[in-house]
Amino acid sequence: MLEVNALAVAYGDVQVLWDVSLRVEQGEIVTLLGANGAGKTTLLCAISRTVPVRGGTIVLSGERIDRAPSARVVELGIAHVPEGRRLWPDMSVEDNLLLGSYPRRARADVRGSLEYVFGLFPRVAERRAQIAGTLSGGEQQMVAIARGLMSKPSLLMLDEPSLGLAPIIVTELFETIRRINAAGTTVLLVEQNVLQALEIATRGYVVETGRVVSSGTRAELLASDEIKKAYLGL
Amino acid sequence: MSYGLALIYGVLKIINLANAGFLMLGAYVTWWLFTAYHVDPLLAPLVIIPVFFLIGVGLERTLVRRVLGSEPIISLLLLFGVWLVLQNLAYVIWTGDTRSIENSFIESTVKLGGLQLSIPRLYVFAMGVLSLIALQLFLTRTYLGRAIRATAQDRDAARLVGVDVDRVMGIAFGIGIALAGFGGSLLSLLFSFTPDFGRVLSLKSFCIVVLGGLDSIVGVAFGSVALAIAEAFGVRYMPASMQDLISFVVLVVVLVALPKGIVGTLRSLRRG
Ligand SMILES: Nc1ncnc2c1ncn2[C@@H]1O[C@H](COP(=O)(O)OP(=O)(O)OP(=O)(O)O)[C@@H](O)[C@H]1O
Ligand SMILES: [Mg+2]
Numbered sequence: 375m376l377e378v379n380a381l382a383v384a385y386g387d388v389q390v391l392w393d394v395s396l397r398v399e400q401g402e403i404v405t406l407l408g409a410n411g412a413g414k415t416t417l418l419c420a421i422s423r424t425v426p427v428r429g430g431t432i433v434l435s436g437e438r439i440d441r442a443p444s445a446r447v448v449e450l451g452i453a454h455v456p457e458g459r460r461l462w463p464d465m466s467v468e469d470n471l472l473l474g475s476y477p478r479r480a481r482a483d484v485r486g487s488l489e490y491v492f493g494l495f496p497r498v499a500e501r502r503a504q505i506a507g508t509l510s511g512g513e514q515q516m517v518a519i520a521r522g523l524m525s526k527p528s529l530l531m532l533d534e535p536s537l538g539l540a541p542i543i544v545t546e547l548f549e550t551i552r553r554i555n556a557a558g559t560t561v562l563l564v565e566q567n568v569l570q571a572l573e574i575a576t577r578g579y580v581v582e583t584g585r586v587v588s589s590g591t592r593a594e595l596l597a598s599d600e601i602k603k604a605y606l607g608l
Numbered sequence: 609m610s611y612g613l614a615l616i617y618g619v620l621k622i623i624n625l626a627n628a629g630f631l632m633l634g635a636y637v638t639w640w641l642f643t644a645y646h647v648d649p650l651l652a653p654l655v656i657i658p659v660f661f662l663i664g665v666g667l668e669r670t671l672v673r674r675v676l677g678s679e680p681i682i683s684l685l686l687l688f689g690v691w692l693v694l695q696n697l698a699y700v701i702w703t704g705d706t707r708s709i710e711n712s713f714i715e716s717t718v719k720l721g722g723l724q725l726s727i728p729r730l731y732v733f734a735m736g737v738l739s740l741i742a743l744q745l746f747l748t749r750t751y752l753g754r755a756i757r758a759t760a761q762d763r764d765a766a767r768l769v770g771v772d773v774d775r776v777m778g779i780a781f782g783i784g785i786a787l788a789g790f791g792g793s794l795l796s797l798l799f800s801f802t803p804d805f806g807r808v809l810s811l812k813s814f815c816i817v818v819l820g821g822l823d824s825i826v827g828v829a830f831g832s833v834a835l836a837i838a839e840a841f842g843v844r845y846m847p848a849s850m851q852d853l854i855s856f857v858v859l860v861v862v863l864v865a866l867p868k869g870i871v872g873t874l875r876s877l878r879r880g
Contacts, residue, residue, distance in 0.1 A: 454768050463761065
């Protein structure tokens, strides 16, 4: 459904991604692994069209999106849940969620979407009237994912959703991502929690200093010596 | 009116120095429609609001957008320039003579339990409250309104949910200019004016907006009340001509003591 081909991205004169290619098929959970500063966030931002693309192509279900405005990408069914959550801290949880269904396509069924995300995250339902900035980190992450789902995406991109959360919450979170995927949403997941990410993933890519250095199915990656050494500490 | 200033600052993070110019223009257009075409001054906003909105959107698209990313001083200078242009345009078209609107409505009063109240004053006050309510409803209950607030709080996050941030900024600027024009139209019912109209009022608007917190509409309403009270007390102890000085003093005190404004300070207190 998503195909990235020979993507190049630069911030001003500083090139951050070189010749990055990857593919995500309908129904998969694909994980992007890589050290700090490797360019994972930049890659997601390029796909959601919030950073400019220098070269290469991005194709979503047959449509080129590498020059499209970000609003178009959301309309086509990609939701990007950014690193650091980026809620609107002074707005209520409910307003944050309602803004998630800003694209026209999603507005028709706001009630259904709310029901769905409240079912996934009962805690978010309890907190719906609260100001988002007053929630705990774990709750904010739930709201951020719920906001992403409110646009009824076919592809959900999550950027380090487990960052800064307590281990028990992280386990819960990965379980929820699995459920979201089981309900029919394709997932592209950036994670530092390599082992847990690989547990739920179908396939993965390893990014190092702006290039894809290896890729494979979960089993292949788990068996790879490089991954074991670099990320699993084995 | 101050709301427009707050809205534009909140969303675009620029201070609209041209606010005074559009306020003045709103007053002149009301006067001109009245004297030249006998349009009831109370109906003038029906023309002013949509036309000023479009002018605002156009101004944002052609000029303001170019300076959004740059140093604050650049947008200040640009909008100061727009103000000067508007002022001089008014001198050319309507000369520097003092103008005022005179009809039976302006003179009318009601007796309320022994108090003689001026109807236009009550009317302007009611319109101020009404536009506050309307703006608040728009910002909290509609998708576009929520998108405006989202853009004000975190532009990138707004982009991520599919908000066309450029369009939203244009609309916010348009609404700000429309509110300034509407405010000017209302004030023309109370005061006589020259092309310099709005200078002091703009200063007061600044004061109100800073007092309320630079990006909060409810805060602006608080700010207006607080300034009115400060002025009312002030006049008892100093000559009326010094009244405008109070705005300056309040402005400075607030900027030093509560840089986030009343609402912002409450918010941080609540969040702990
Ligand atoms: N806005 C920006 N301007 C300039 N350089 C940037 C910008 N954002 C990121 N970079 C640089 O691009 C490179 C890749 O950053 P990116 O955030 O994509 O990495 P990441 O893999 O997401 O890292 P992390 O694991 O820390 O989130 C880094 O060297 C970073 O310093
Ligand atoms: Mg990152």
